[in-house]
Amino acid sequence: MDFGRRSRGLRVMWARLAAGMVLIWHLGLQGCDSILGPGPEVEEFGLGLQSVFRVPFDSADRGWEPFVMNGTQYVALAAEILDSMLYELDAATFQEVQRLGGNIGNRVHDVVYFEIGGASYLALASSKGVEPKICRWEGRQFVEYQIVPNQDPSNRMTDLEDFVIDGVSYLGAAMTESPSYVFKWNGTAFEEFQTIPTRHDARAMKFFNMEGVKYLAIAAHIGGDVAIHRWSGSSFEPWKTLDAQNAVDLAVFYINDVLYLAVAEHREGPARIYSWSGSDFEVAQSIDATYTHSVHAFVAGGVNFLALTTSGHHNRIYAWRGDKFEQ
Structure with missing residues:
Protein backbone atom coordinates (compact mmCIF):
# COMPACT_ATOMS: atom_id res chain seq x y z
CA MET A 1 0.00 0.00 0.00
CA ARG A 54 12.51 -10.15 12.51
CA VAL A 55 12.42 -10.02 8.72
CA PRO A 56 14.90 -7.77 6.85
CA PHE A 57 13.35 -4.91 4.92
CA ASP A 58 14.34 -1.64 3.30
CA SER A 59 13.02 1.77 4.36
CA ALA A 60 11.03 2.01 1.13
CA ASP A 61 9.22 -1.32 1.58
CA ARG A 62 5.48 -0.89 1.22
CA GLY A 63 3.61 -3.70 2.89
CA TRP A 64 3.31 -7.34 3.93
CA GLU A 65 1.03 -10.23 3.04
CA PRO A 66 1.04 -13.21 5.43
CA PHE A 67 -0.59 -16.38 4.14
CA VAL A 68 -0.68 -20.15 4.54
CA MET A 69 0.02 -22.22 1.45
CA ASN A 70 -0.02 -26.02 1.50
CA GLY A 71 0.11 -25.96 5.29
CA THR A 72 3.18 -23.71 5.46
CA GLN A 73 3.25 -20.11 6.69
CA TYR A 74 4.69 -17.48 4.34
CA VAL A 75 5.09 -13.71 4.32
CA ALA A 76 5.40 -11.74 1.07
CA LEU A 77 7.05 -8.32 1.22
CA ALA A 78 6.23 -5.57 -1.30
CA ALA A 79 9.25 -3.38 -2.03
CA GLU A 80 9.46 -0.13 -3.97
CA ILE A 81 13.20 -0.02 -4.61
CA LEU A 82 14.81 -3.36 -3.78
CA ASP A 83 13.46 -6.77 -4.75
CA SER A 84 10.15 -7.84 -3.27
CA MET A 85 10.65 -10.92 -1.12
CA LEU A 86 8.98 -14.17 -0.12
CA TYR A 87 9.78 -15.68 3.28
CA GLU A 88 8.84 -19.09 4.71
CA LEU A 89 8.42 -19.88 8.41
CA ASP A 90 10.91 -22.61 9.25
CA ALA A 91 10.73 -23.65 12.90
CA ALA A 92 11.41 -20.39 14.75
CA THR A 93 12.58 -18.10 11.95
CA PHE A 94 11.51 -16.83 8.55
CA GLN A 95 13.82 -17.96 5.75
CA GLU A 96 14.16 -16.35 2.35
CA VAL A 97 12.43 -18.45 -0.30
CA GLN A 98 12.38 -16.21 -3.35
CA ARG A 99 13.36 -12.78 -4.56
CA LEU A 100 10.51 -11.40 -6.64
CA GLY A 101 12.81 -9.10 -8.57
CA GLY A 102 13.56 -8.15 -12.14
CA ASN A 103 10.55 -8.16 -14.41
CA ILE A 104 8.35 -9.88 -11.82
CA GLY A 105 8.51 -7.68 -8.74
CA ASN A 106 9.90 -4.30 -9.76
CA ARG A 107 8.69 -1.26 -7.76
CA VAL A 108 5.83 -3.04 -5.98
CA HIS A 109 3.33 -1.04 -3.89
CA ASP A 110 1.09 -3.87 -2.69
CA VAL A 111 0.94 -7.65 -2.78
CA VAL A 112 -2.01 -9.96 -2.17
CA TYR A 113 -2.25 -13.77 -2.01
CA PHE A 114 -5.27 -15.76 -3.16
CA GLU A 115 -6.23 -19.21 -4.41
CA ILE A 116 -8.35 -20.20 -7.40
CA GLY A 117 -9.22 -23.78 -8.27
CA GLY A 118 -6.52 -25.21 -6.03
CA ALA A 119 -3.77 -23.01 -7.52
CA SER A 120 -1.95 -20.33 -5.51
CA TYR A 121 -1.34 -16.81 -6.81
CA LEU A 122 0.32 -13.54 -5.84
CA ALA A 123 -0.89 -10.28 -7.36
CA LEU A 124 1.67 -7.46 -7.41
CA ALA A 125 0.60 -3.83 -7.76
CA SER A 126 3.38 -1.72 -9.24
CA SER A 127 4.14 1.96 -9.63
CA LYS A 128 3.86 4.14 -12.72
CA GLY A 129 5.26 2.66 -15.89
CA VAL A 130 5.53 -0.85 -14.44
CA GLU A 131 2.97 -3.46 -15.45
CA PRO A 132 1.10 -5.13 -12.56
CA LYS A 133 1.65 -8.88 -12.45
CA ILE A 134 -0.14 -12.06 -11.41
CA CYS A 135 2.28 -14.82 -10.37
CA ARG A 136 1.40 -18.50 -9.86
CA TRP A 137 3.08 -20.98 -7.53
CA GLU A 138 4.80 -23.71 -9.52
CA GLY A 139 5.95 -25.99 -6.72
CA ARG A 140 9.16 -24.21 -5.72
CA GLN A 141 8.59 -20.57 -6.57
CA PHE A 142 6.14 -18.05 -7.98
CA VAL A 143 6.46 -17.40 -11.71
CA GLU A 144 4.85 -14.73 -13.84
CA TYR A 145 1.44 -15.90 -15.04
CA GLN A 146 -0.35 -12.81 -16.32
CA ILE A 147 0.11 -9.09 -16.85
CA VAL A 148 -2.90 -7.34 -15.33
CA PRO A 149 -4.73 -5.35 -18.03
CA ASN A 150 -4.26 -1.63 -17.39
CA GLN A 151 -5.49 0.92 -19.90
CA ASP A 152 -3.20 3.65 -18.55
CA PRO A 153 0.26 2.44 -17.44
CA SER A 154 0.94 5.85 -15.87
CA ASN A 155 -1.96 5.33 -13.45
CA ARG A 156 -0.50 3.60 -10.40
CA MET A 157 -2.23 0.88 -8.37
CA THR A 158 -2.11 1.65 -4.64
CA ASP A 159 -4.10 -1.22 -3.12
CA LEU A 160 -5.37 -4.64 -4.17
CA GLU A 161 -8.40 -6.51 -2.81
CA ASP A 162 -9.30 -10.07 -3.75
CA PHE A 163 -12.82 -11.40 -3.17
CA VAL A 164 -15.32 -13.98 -4.37
CA ILE A 165 -18.94 -13.43 -5.44
CA ASP A 166 -21.15 -16.41 -6.31
CA GLY A 167 -18.10 -18.64 -6.68
CA VAL A 168 -16.32 -16.29 -9.09
CA SER A 169 -13.00 -14.66 -8.15
CA TYR A 170 -12.48 -10.91 -8.52
CA LEU A 171 -9.54 -8.59 -8.00
CA GLY A 172 -10.11 -4.94 -7.12
CA ALA A 173 -7.47 -2.25 -7.67
CA ALA A 174 -7.48 1.23 -6.13
CA MET A 175 -5.76 3.75 -8.43
CA THR A 176 -4.08 7.12 -7.98
CA GLU A 177 -6.18 8.54 -10.82
CA SER A 178 -9.84 7.78 -11.52
CA PRO A 179 -11.15 5.25 -12.29
CA SER A 180 -10.33 2.34 -10.02
CA TYR A 181 -10.81 -1.16 -11.43
CA VAL A 182 -12.44 -4.50 -10.75
CA PHE A 183 -11.07 -7.51 -12.66
CA LYS A 184 -12.92 -10.81 -13.07
CA TRP A 185 -11.51 -14.31 -13.42
CA ASN A 186 -12.67 -15.81 -16.72
CA GLY A 187 -11.48 -19.34 -16.01
CA THR A 188 -7.89 -18.86 -17.09
CA ALA A 189 -7.00 -15.22 -16.39
CA PHE A 190 -8.25 -11.91 -15.04
CA GLU A 191 -9.96 -9.52 -17.43
CA GLU A 192 -11.31 -6.02 -16.91
CA PHE A 193 -14.82 -6.26 -15.50
CA GLN A 194 -15.74 -2.79 -14.24
CA THR A 195 -14.34 0.70 -13.84
CA ILE A 196 -15.41 2.69 -10.78
CA PRO A 197 -15.07 6.49 -10.84
CA THR A 198 -13.17 7.60 -7.75
CA ARG A 199 -11.82 10.77 -6.26
Whole structure:
Protein backbone atom coordinates (compact mmCIF):
# COMPACT_ATOMS: atom_id res chain seq x y z
CA MET A 1 0.00 0.00 0.00
CA ASP A 2 1.12 3.49 -0.73
CA PHE A 3 0.78 5.87 2.21
CA GLY A 4 2.63 8.84 0.77
CA ARG A 5 6.17 10.09 0.85
CA ARG A 6 6.34 12.17 4.02
CA SER A 7 9.52 10.31 4.89
CA ARG A 8 11.08 6.90 4.63
CA GLY A 9 11.15 6.72 8.41
CA LEU A 10 7.37 6.88 8.60
CA ARG A 11 7.06 4.05 6.11
CA VAL A 12 9.43 1.94 8.20
CA MET A 13 7.30 2.60 11.27
CA TRP A 14 4.13 1.65 9.44
CA ALA A 15 5.69 -1.48 7.95
CA ARG A 16 6.92 -2.71 11.32
CA LEU A 17 3.59 -2.28 13.07
CA ALA A 18 1.59 -3.62 10.15
CA ALA A 19 3.86 -6.64 9.94
CA GLY A 20 3.52 -7.31 13.64
CA MET A 21 -0.24 -6.96 13.62
CA VAL A 22 -0.85 -9.22 10.67
CA LEU A 23 1.46 -11.83 12.15
CA ILE A 24 -0.50 -11.73 15.40
CA TRP A 25 -3.77 -11.94 13.52
CA HIS A 26 -2.84 -14.61 11.01
CA LEU A 27 -0.34 -16.66 12.96
CA GLY A 28 -1.57 -16.23 16.51
CA LEU A 29 1.83 -14.84 17.48
CA GLN A 30 2.94 -11.90 19.63
CA GLY A 31 5.23 -9.15 18.36
CA CYS A 32 6.24 -5.53 17.87
CA ASP A 33 6.68 -4.08 21.35
CA SER A 34 9.64 -2.00 20.13
CA ILE A 35 7.45 0.50 18.31
CA LEU A 36 4.27 0.46 20.37
CA GLY A 37 5.09 2.70 23.27
CA PRO A 38 3.94 1.90 26.85
CA GLY A 39 2.77 -1.66 27.18
CA PRO A 40 0.74 -1.98 30.42
CA GLU A 41 -2.50 -1.09 28.65
CA VAL A 42 -2.08 -4.13 26.45
CA GLU A 43 -0.93 -6.39 29.27
CA GLU A 44 -4.16 -5.55 31.11
CA PHE A 45 -6.07 -7.38 28.42
CA GLY A 46 -3.89 -10.47 28.58
CA LEU A 47 -1.88 -9.81 25.41
CA GLY A 48 1.79 -9.43 26.28
CA LEU A 49 3.58 -8.13 23.19
CA GLN A 50 7.14 -9.16 22.56
CA SER A 51 9.35 -9.36 19.52
CA VAL A 52 9.23 -12.85 18.02
CA PHE A 53 10.37 -12.60 14.40
CA ARG A 54 12.51 -10.15 12.51
CA VAL A 55 12.42 -10.02 8.72
CA PRO A 56 14.90 -7.77 6.85
CA PHE A 57 13.35 -4.91 4.92
CA ASP A 58 14.34 -1.64 3.30
CA SER A 59 13.02 1.77 4.36
CA ALA A 60 11.03 2.01 1.13
CA ASP A 61 9.22 -1.32 1.58
CA ARG A 62 5.48 -0.89 1.22
CA GLY A 63 3.61 -3.70 2.89
CA TRP A 64 3.31 -7.34 3.93
CA GLU A 65 1.03 -10.23 3.04
CA PRO A 66 1.04 -13.21 5.43
CA PHE A 67 -0.59 -16.38 4.14
CA VAL A 68 -0.68 -20.15 4.54
CA MET A 69 0.02 -22.22 1.45
CA ASN A 70 -0.02 -26.02 1.50
CA GLY A 71 0.11 -25.96 5.29
CA THR A 72 3.18 -23.71 5.46
CA GLN A 73 3.25 -20.11 6.69
CA TYR A 74 4.69 -17.48 4.34
CA VAL A 75 5.09 -13.71 4.32
CA ALA A 76 5.40 -11.74 1.07
CA LEU A 77 7.05 -8.32 1.22
CA ALA A 78 6.23 -5.57 -1.30
CA ALA A 79 9.25 -3.38 -2.03
CA GLU A 80 9.46 -0.13 -3.97
CA ILE A 81 13.20 -0.02 -4.61
CA LEU A 82 14.81 -3.36 -3.78
CA ASP A 83 13.46 -6.77 -4.75
CA SER A 84 10.15 -7.84 -3.27
CA MET A 85 10.65 -10.92 -1.12
CA LEU A 86 8.98 -14.17 -0.12
CA TYR A 87 9.78 -15.68 3.28
CA GLU A 88 8.84 -19.09 4.71
CA LEU A 89 8.42 -19.88 8.41
CA ASP A 90 10.91 -22.61 9.25
CA ALA A 91 10.73 -23.65 12.90
CA ALA A 92 11.41 -20.39 14.75
CA THR A 93 12.58 -18.10 11.95
CA PHE A 94 11.51 -16.83 8.55
CA GLN A 95 13.82 -17.96 5.75
CA GLU A 96 14.16 -16.35 2.35
CA VAL A 97 12.43 -18.45 -0.30
CA GLN A 98 12.38 -16.21 -3.35
CA ARG A 99 13.36 -12.78 -4.56
CA LEU A 100 10.51 -11.40 -6.64
CA GLY A 101 12.81 -9.10 -8.57
CA GLY A 102 13.56 -8.15 -12.14
CA ASN A 103 10.55 -8.16 -14.41
CA ILE A 104 8.35 -9.88 -11.82
CA GLY A 105 8.51 -7.68 -8.74
CA ASN A 106 9.90 -4.30 -9.76
CA ARG A 107 8.69 -1.26 -7.76
CA VAL A 108 5.83 -3.04 -5.98
CA HIS A 109 3.33 -1.04 -3.89
CA ASP A 110 1.09 -3.87 -2.69
CA VAL A 111 0.94 -7.65 -2.78
CA VAL A 112 -2.01 -9.96 -2.17
CA TYR A 113 -2.25 -13.77 -2.01
CA PHE A 114 -5.27 -15.76 -3.16
CA GLU A 115 -6.23 -19.21 -4.41
CA ILE A 116 -8.35 -20.20 -7.40
CA GLY A 117 -9.22 -23.78 -8.27
CA GLY A 118 -6.52 -25.21 -6.03
CA ALA A 119 -3.77 -23.01 -7.52
CA SER A 120 -1.95 -20.33 -5.51
CA TYR A 121 -1.34 -16.81 -6.81
CA LEU A 122 0.32 -13.54 -5.84
CA ALA A 123 -0.89 -10.28 -7.36
CA LEU A 124 1.67 -7.46 -7.41
CA ALA A 125 0.60 -3.83 -7.76
CA SER A 126 3.38 -1.72 -9.24
CA SER A 127 4.14 1.96 -9.63
CA LYS A 128 3.86 4.14 -12.72
CA GLY A 129 5.26 2.66 -15.89
CA VAL A 130 5.53 -0.85 -14.44
CA GLU A 131 2.97 -3.46 -15.45
CA PRO A 132 1.10 -5.13 -12.56
CA LYS A 133 1.65 -8.88 -12.45
CA ILE A 134 -0.14 -12.06 -11.41
CA CYS A 135 2.28 -14.82 -10.37
CA ARG A 136 1.40 -18.50 -9.86
CA TRP A 137 3.08 -20.98 -7.53
CA GLU A 138 4.80 -23.71 -9.52
CA GLY A 139 5.95 -25.99 -6.72
CA ARG A 140 9.16 -24.21 -5.72
CA GLN A 141 8.59 -20.57 -6.57
CA PHE A 142 6.14 -18.05 -7.98
CA VAL A 143 6.46 -17.40 -11.71
CA GLU A 144 4.85 -14.73 -13.84
CA TYR A 145 1.44 -15.90 -15.04
CA GLN A 146 -0.35 -12.81 -16.32
CA ILE A 147 0.11 -9.09 -16.85
CA VAL A 148 -2.90 -7.34 -15.33
CA PRO A 149 -4.73 -5.35 -18.03
CA ASN A 150 -4.26 -1.63 -17.39
CA GLN A 151 -5.49 0.92 -19.90
CA ASP A 152 -3.20 3.65 -18.55
CA PRO A 153 0.26 2.44 -17.44
CA SER A 154 0.94 5.85 -15.87
CA ASN A 155 -1.96 5.33 -13.45
CA ARG A 156 -0.50 3.60 -10.40
CA MET A 157 -2.23 0.88 -8.37
CA THR A 158 -2.11 1.65 -4.64
CA ASP A 159 -4.10 -1.22 -3.12
CA LEU A 160 -5.37 -4.64 -4.17
CA GLU A 161 -8.40 -6.51 -2.81
CA ASP A 162 -9.30 -10.07 -3.75
CA PHE A 163 -12.82 -11.40 -3.17
CA VAL A 164 -15.32 -13.98 -4.37
CA ILE A 165 -18.94 -13.43 -5.44
CA ASP A 166 -21.15 -16.41 -6.31
CA GLY A 167 -18.10 -18.64 -6.68
CA VAL A 168 -16.32 -16.29 -9.09
CA SER A 169 -13.00 -14.66 -8.15
CA TYR A 170 -12.48 -10.91 -8.52
CA LEU A 171 -9.54 -8.59 -8.00
CA GLY A 172 -10.11 -4.94 -7.12
CA ALA A 173 -7.47 -2.25 -7.67
CA ALA A 174 -7.48 1.23 -6.13
CA MET A 175 -5.76 3.75 -8.43
CA THR A 176 -4.08 7.12 -7.98
CA GLU A 177 -6.18 8.54 -10.82
CA SER A 178 -9.84 7.78 -11.52
CA PRO A 179 -11.15 5.25 -12.29
CA SER A 180 -10.33 2.34 -10.02
CA TYR A 181 -10.81 -1.16 -11.43
CA VAL A 182 -12.44 -4.50 -10.75
CA PHE A 183 -11.07 -7.51 -12.66
CA LYS A 184 -12.92 -10.81 -13.07
CA TRP A 185 -11.51 -14.31 -13.42
CA ASN A 186 -12.67 -15.81 -16.72
CA GLY A 187 -11.48 -19.34 -16.01
CA THR A 188 -7.89 -18.86 -17.09
CA ALA A 189 -7.00 -15.22 -16.39
CA PHE A 190 -8.25 -11.91 -15.04
CA GLU A 191 -9.96 -9.52 -17.43
CA GLU A 192 -11.31 -6.02 -16.91
CA PHE A 193 -14.82 -6.26 -15.50
CA GLN A 194 -15.74 -2.79 -14.24
CA THR A 195 -14.34 0.70 -13.84
CA ILE A 196 -15.41 2.69 -10.78
CA PRO A 197 -15.07 6.49 -10.84
CA THR A 198 -13.17 7.60 -7.75
CA ARG A 199 -11.82 10.77 -6.26
CA HIS A 200 -8.15 11.53 -6.82
CA ASP A 201 -5.58 9.27 -5.18
CA ALA A 202 -7.64 6.30 -4.00
CA ARG A 203 -5.56 4.59 -1.31
CA ALA A 204 -7.54 1.64 0.02
CA MET A 205 -10.23 -0.78 -1.11
CA LYS A 206 -12.20 -3.19 1.10
CA PHE A 207 -14.82 -5.79 0.17
CA PHE A 208 -17.36 -6.89 2.76
CA ASN A 209 -20.68 -8.66 3.24
CA MET A 210 -23.47 -7.08 5.23
CA GLU A 211 -26.92 -8.58 5.71
CA GLY A 212 -26.41 -10.84 2.70
CA VAL A 213 -25.36 -8.02 0.36
CA LYS A 214 -21.87 -7.43 -1.05
CA TYR A 215 -20.14 -4.05 -0.83
CA LEU A 216 -16.91 -2.43 -1.97
CA ALA A 217 -15.55 0.56 -0.03
CA ILE A 218 -12.90 2.84 -1.54
CA ALA A 219 -10.98 5.44 0.48
CA ALA A 220 -9.72 8.59 -1.26
CA HIS A 221 -6.74 10.55 0.01
CA ILE A 222 -7.45 13.71 -1.99
CA GLY A 223 -11.10 14.63 -1.77
CA GLY A 224 -11.13 12.65 1.39
CA ASP A 225 -14.29 10.57 1.49
CA VAL A 226 -15.05 6.86 1.65
CA ALA A 227 -17.29 5.79 -1.21
CA ILE A 228 -19.26 2.58 -0.67
CA HIS A 229 -20.57 0.69 -3.70
CA ARG A 230 -23.25 -2.01 -3.48
CA TRP A 231 -23.39 -5.14 -5.60
CA SER A 232 -26.50 -5.06 -7.79
CA GLY A 233 -26.21 -8.64 -8.95
CA SER A 234 -24.19 -7.76 -12.01
CA SER A 235 -21.95 -4.82 -10.99
CA PHE A 236 -21.06 -2.42 -8.18
CA GLU A 237 -23.24 0.69 -8.02
CA PRO A 238 -22.71 3.89 -5.96
CA TRP A 239 -24.53 3.57 -2.64
CA LYS A 240 -23.27 5.74 0.24
CA THR A 241 -20.48 8.19 0.98
CA LEU A 242 -18.94 8.46 4.44
CA ASP A 243 -17.36 11.69 5.58
CA ALA A 244 -13.59 11.46 5.91
CA GLN A 245 -10.58 13.71 5.38
CA ASN A 246 -7.52 12.41 3.56
CA ALA A 247 -8.62 8.77 3.97
CA VAL A 248 -5.73 6.36 3.44
CA ASP A 249 -6.77 3.01 4.91
CA LEU A 250 -9.83 1.01 5.93
CA ALA A 251 -10.62 -1.84 8.30
CA VAL A 252 -13.94 -3.69 8.27
CA PHE A 253 -14.84 -5.98 11.18
CA TYR A 254 -17.72 -7.35 13.24
CA ILE A 255 -18.21 -7.12 17.01
CA ASN A 256 -21.31 -8.72 18.55
CA ASP A 257 -22.85 -9.07 15.07
CA VAL A 258 -22.50 -5.32 14.41
CA LEU A 259 -20.45 -4.23 11.40
CA TYR A 260 -17.83 -1.53 11.95
CA LEU A 261 -15.76 0.37 9.43
CA ALA A 262 -12.66 2.15 10.75
CA VAL A 263 -11.05 4.89 8.66
CA ALA A 264 -7.43 6.01 8.88
CA GLU A 265 -7.44 9.73 8.10
CA HIS A 266 -4.13 11.43 7.34
CA ARG A 267 -4.99 14.77 8.95
CA GLU A 268 -4.88 16.72 12.19
CA GLY A 269 -7.85 15.14 13.85
CA PRO A 270 -9.38 11.92 15.13
CA ALA A 271 -9.66 8.60 13.34
CA ARG A 272 -13.32 7.71 12.97
CA ILE A 273 -15.03 4.36 13.43
CA TYR A 274 -18.41 3.96 11.76
CA SER A 275 -21.02 1.35 12.72
CA TRP A 276 -24.05 0.08 10.82
CA SER A 277 -27.25 0.97 12.67
CA GLY A 278 -29.50 -1.16 10.50
CA SER A 279 -30.40 1.68 8.17
CA ASP A 280 -27.27 3.81 7.88
CA PHE A 281 -23.64 4.23 8.94
CA GLU A 282 -23.12 6.36 12.04
CA VAL A 283 -19.97 7.54 13.79
CA ALA A 284 -19.63 5.12 16.69
CA GLN A 285 -16.35 6.46 18.02
CA SER A 286 -13.63 9.00 17.29
CA ILE A 287 -10.13 8.09 18.45
CA ASP A 288 -7.68 10.89 19.12
CA ALA A 289 -4.93 10.39 16.55
CA THR A 290 -2.99 12.72 14.26
CA TYR A 291 -2.01 11.88 10.69
CA THR A 292 -3.03 8.23 10.84
CA HIS A 293 -1.31 6.06 8.23
CA SER A 294 -2.99 2.70 8.68
CA VAL A 295 -5.61 0.85 10.70
CA HIS A 296 -5.85 -2.86 11.41
CA ALA A 297 -8.47 -4.84 13.35
CA PHE A 298 -7.68 -8.24 14.85
CA VAL A 299 -8.79 -10.66 17.56
CA ALA A 300 -6.41 -12.17 20.11
CA GLY A 301 -7.33 -14.16 23.20
CA GLY A 302 -11.01 -13.59 22.49
CA VAL A 303 -10.56 -9.80 22.64
CA ASN A 304 -11.09 -7.39 19.73
CA PHE A 305 -8.21 -5.00 19.10
CA LEU A 306 -7.65 -2.04 16.79
CA ALA A 307 -4.13 -0.90 15.85
CA LEU A 308 -3.47 2.62 14.55
CA THR A 309 -0.16 3.88 13.16
CA THR A 310 0.45 7.61 12.97
CA SER A 311 3.14 10.16 12.22
CA GLY A 312 5.58 10.50 15.09
CA HIS A 313 5.80 8.00 17.94
CA HIS A 314 2.18 7.60 18.96
CA ASN A 315 1.26 4.23 17.49
CA ARG A 316 -1.29 2.53 19.68
CA ILE A 317 -3.31 -0.64 20.14
CA TYR A 318 -6.84 -0.25 21.49
CA ALA A 319 -8.94 -3.01 23.07
CA TRP A 320 -12.73 -3.31 22.93
CA ARG A 321 -14.34 -2.67 26.33
CA GLY A 322 -18.08 -3.18 26.30
CA ASP A 323 -19.13 -0.59 23.75
CA LYS A 324 -15.96 1.15 22.56
CA PHE A 325 -12.21 0.85 22.05
CA GLU A 326 -9.94 1.97 24.89
CA GLN A 327 -6.23 1.85 25.60
